[in-house]
Amino acid sequence: xxxxxxxxxxxxxxxxxxxxxxxxxxxxxxxxxxxxxxxxxxxxxxxxxxxxxxxxxxxxxxxxxxxxxxxxxxxxxxxxxxxxxxxxxxxxxxxxxxxxxxxxxxxxxxxxxxxxxxxxxxxxxxxxxx
Numbered sequence: 001x002x003x004x005x006x007x008x009x010x011x012x013x014x015x016x017x018x019x020x021x022x023x024x025x026x027x028x029x030x031x032x033x034x035x036x037x038x039x040x041x042x043x044x045x046x047x048x049x050x051x052x053x054x055x056x057x058x059x060x061x062x063x064x065x066x067x068x069x070x071x072x073x074x075x076x077x078x079x080x081x082x083x084x085x086x087x088x089x090x091x092x093x094x095x096x097x098x099x100x101x102x103x104x105x106x107x108x109x110x111x112x113x114x115x116x117x118x119x120x121x122x123x124x125x126x127x128x129x130x
Contacts, residue, residue, distance in 0.1 A: 082111035
């Protein structure tokens with residue numbers, strides 16, 4: 001990218017994240033209102049099960065989504081571009097300890113290293129070169 005291309009990508013990502021965060025906050029408040037009215041239910045959305053049991057919400061697996069050429073960062077907050085030498089992204093299953101004796105399954109987008117005999121010298125790429 002030339003002439004501020006990465007800055008433009010960053011602005012696009014920020015412009016898309018802010019409305020998403022507002023929608024998530026609204027969805028969370030709606031779900032809390034629903035939970036406070038009912039003592040037990042299960043919601044299935046695209047293979048995700050949301051189960052309410054005794055004032056807790058069990059969400060498993062938790063799936064993070066990033067554009068191709070990006071992976072979720074270590075804080076699980078934002079998507080960052082694949083580094084040179086890597087490409088694309090795949091969902092990797094991982095169990096995370098919630099610290100209270102419970103675990104949650106997560107599917108995290110991770111970049112792949114370029115196969116032997118190929119390379120990628122740019123960030124954010126979706127394939128390696130021969």
